[in-house]
């Protein structure tokens with residue numbers, strides 16, 4: 001990684017829980033802290049907010065996460081994002097009184113209609129299984145991965161790992177054409193379909209104990225997203241030395257994948273115990289350049 005010693009100077013010095021040459025962890029409420037960030041300073045956000053307060057990360061979570069609070073956060077995230085930057089927003093809905101809440105859609109439309117971001121894509125994170133069986137509907141096995149962009153995305157490095165069923169032939173089927181007399185002849189001027197094509201926008205990952213995370217300590221956090229999910233988005237929507245933010249840092253999954261892919265990372269986590277987990281988790285990776 002090229003040393004860019006000065007990359008951090010533009011970000012606040014308050015509430016730094018720990019820092020290294022590759023990143024900064026803040027122990028803070030994300031909205032309060034983001035208000036101190038300069039405009040257009042972040043290349044990519046990869047994050048997952050609390051889902052309709054499905055989990056209580058600390059005793060006061062219901063007081064600190066609701067739609068009004070979301071709106072303040074969305075405005076700050078949109079402000080600090082560079083033009084062409086991306087927000088990956090991994091989210092799902094709770095079912096309350098027999099109905100899904102629709103919070104995910106409400107949030108997506110707020111980013112679009114009020115924050116002026118594009119809903120560049122609505123991707124799906126398909127899980128290998130379900131945690132709560134449903135008795136009167138199909139089992140729920142996915143979450144949304146909204147991709148919001150500030151204008152046209154400045155970076156897209158598509159992952160090419162989908163095996164092409166017709167590899168070796170052409171997009172017209174067999175690489176042949178009919179001659180004037182009706183006979184078939186081989187054609188050499190058509191593109192042959194390669195072995196692998198661009199991935200589709202439904203991504204499947206195993207999560208849960210022993211699957212999503214490689215570091216045991218990460219399981220001390222109750223709601224992580226898979227390491228591979230963070231990795232895949234980081235390489236798709238950013239380049240080396242870009243600055244990647246996770247305002248709900250949890251166990252530090254995004255930070256770890258930034259270190260492994262040579263991106264600078266900024267994490268914000270409100271819970272001091274989770275900050276300790278993050279610090280311990282990251283110690284074994286290359287924290288210093």
Ligand SMILES: C[S@@+](CC[C@H](N)C(=O)[O-])C[C@H]1O[C@@H](n2cnc3c(N)ncnc32)[C@H](O)[C@@H]1O
Nearest residue numbers: 029030057224225248250251252253269270271
């Ligand atoms: C869904 S978890 C994120 C997990 C993370 N993606 C991972 O893989 O470890 C959400 C995290 O956001 C934190 N959080 C909730 N409200 C916050 C706030 N206002 N500011 C900063 N962090 C907050 C919670 O303590 C929790 O650790």
